[in-house]
Amino acid sequence: MSQTALLSFFSLIWLMVLAVCAFLIIFVAPIHFIFLEDPYDRLIISFIQASLAVFTVIILVLALSKLKKMYLRRQLRIR
Amino acid sequence: MLNFNFLSDIILYGVVVSVVSFFSVLVLMPSLIKILTTKGEVVQDYHKAERPRIPRPAGPVLVAGIGIAEIILYMFTADLRVVAILLTSVIAFIIGYIDDKRVMPGWFKPSALVLAAIPLVVLGAHDSYLNLIFGTAYIPLLYIPLILIAVPVVGNTINSIDVLNGAVSGFVIITSIPLLISIAIFGDNTIFLSALPLFFVSLAFYKFHKYPSRIFPGDSGTLLLGAMYGSVAIAGSSEIVGVIALLPAVMNSFLFLSSVKRIVEHREVKSRPTILTEDYKLAASSEQGAPVTLLRLILTGGPLSEDSIVHQIFMLAAFSSILSFVSIFIQYYFLEMH
Numbered sequence: 001m002s003q004t005a006l007l008s009f010f011s012l013i014w015l016m017v018l019a020v021c022a023f024l025i026i027f028v029a030p031i032h033f034i035f036l037e038d039p040y041d042r043l044i045i046s047f048i049q050a051s052l053a054v055f056t057v058i059i060l061v062l063a064l065s066k067l068k069k070m071y072l073r074r075q076l077r078i079r
Numbered sequence: 080m081l082n083f084n085f086l087s088d089i090i091l092y093g094v095v096v097s098v099v100s101f102f103s104v105l106v107l108m109p110s111l112i113k114i115l116t117t118k119g120e121v122v123q124d125y126h127k128a129e130r131p132r133i134p135r136p137a138g139p140v141l142v143a144g145i146g147i148a149e150i151i152l153y154m155f156t157a158d159l160r161v162v163a164i165l166l167t168s169v170i171a172f173i174i175g176y177i178d179d180k181r182v183m184p185g186w187f188k189p190s191a192l193v194l195a196a197i198p199l200v201v202l203g204a205h206d207s208y209l210n211l212i213f214g215t216a217y218i219p220l221l222y223i224p225l226i227l228i229a230v231p232v233v234g235n236t237i238n239s240i241d242v243l244n245g246a247v248s249g250f251v252i253i254t255s256i257p258l259l260i261s262i263a264i265f266g267d268n269t270i271f272l273s274a275l276p277l278f279f280v281s282l283a284f285y286k287f288h289k290y291p292s293r294i295f296p297g298d299s300g301t302l303l304l305g306a307m308y309g310s311v312a313i314a315g316s317s318e319i320v321g322v323i324a325l326l327p328a329v330m331n332s333f334l335f336l337s338s339v340k341r342i343v344e345h346r347e348v349k350s351r352p353t354i355l356t357e358d359y360k361l362a363a364s365s366e367q368g369a370p371v372t373l374l375r376l377i378l379t380g381g382p383l384s385e386d387s388i389v390h391q392i393f394m395l396a397a398f399s400s401i402l403s404f405v406s407i408f409i410q411y412y413f414l415e416m417h
């Protein structure tokens with residue numbers, strides 16, 4: 001039971017990682033097209049991409065934290 | 080992807096680096112065990128009834144195995160990326176060795192490991208594109224801070240899974256298989272060859288580290304393996320695949336950090352995540368303030384013996400490796416087919 005629950009927990013985390021990758025590819029990576037002609041494009045693009053990527057990772061960490069609490073409540077019966 | 084026009088070179092160099100790294104550890108380790116035992120550089124194995132004294136650290140022999148193999152590979156290829164991977168691994172080994180010899184504060188390893196990442200940046204071992212499973216992102220500037228963060232994170236992640244006899248060596252063996260396959264597909268010949276010693280050194284070391292351990296890796300051994308894992312994943316364009324393979328260890332670090340809320344050594348935490356029962360099995364602690372770790376989660380089903388827990392860790396590593404293989408397949412579909 002414990003092993004099955006852990007495997008489901010890891011599968012869920014894996015799906016969350018894939019979701020973050022998909023978000024970055026669909027929404028963050030194509031940003032450079034907007035600034036194609038700008039002479040400062042490289043710096044601007046990197047700054048915007050970095051900010052969005054960091055924000056996305058923070059959301060992932062918060063979601064993982066929430067998931068961990070839900071899992072622990074079930075498994076360890078911690079309030 | 081591997082260039083099969085040079086298939087004979089791949090086979091010849093691959094056999095040489097694999098054999099050299101594997102047999103270096105196999106031949107040198109018994110001597111290191113004798114030397115450390117004679118010098119009294121031993122620690123107690125608390126999870127056994129008789130509390131045997133086990134020599135530590137095995138890092139010097141592991142770094143010798145990796146070092147000799149990478150130097151030979153550099154002589155064959157003259158590729159500076161091999162030097163970058165070697166330097167990263169050696170610096171991580173030195174940081175771990177300092178921690179083995181002196182009691183350092185919790186912040187020491189993560190901060191000092193930033194130094195280990197520098198050769199990868201300076202010698203240009205990285206790409207400007209990050210493979211994100213469903214495509215690639217061009218991040219020439221962002222990639223550099225990412226490397227400086229990734230190497231310390233992976234080094235400490237592998238270090239955190241060194242909890243029981245054979246756990247870290249077996250874990251690295253299992254999780255380096257999807258990494259090697261990913262490097263073969265998304266990396267190139269040289270990086271694939273330079274990653275082989277990671278697998279073969281761990282394989283040879285497992286013979287001495289498996290339950291019941293004859294030697295412990297120490298921080299010098301675990302940081303070396305972790306930093307090398309991170310550096311070949313970066314140089315081989317397999318960062319996310321590597322993270323997925325390491326999920327059990329990543330979650331172990333994440334669970335620990337999010338429960339203690341600061342960077343500390345395990346020895347500095349007052350409440351233990353597990354307790355030792357009278358029949359020398361491990362059980363999950365029921366203390367509310369005890370840190371949450373992978374070990375504690377595994378033990379929620381009831382007390383287990385040390386070798387059963389290690390077996391469960393290997394099962395989790397195998398499962399995350401399967402997830403990693405699925406990710407490789409998805410990435411191959413999106414990058415190569417489209």
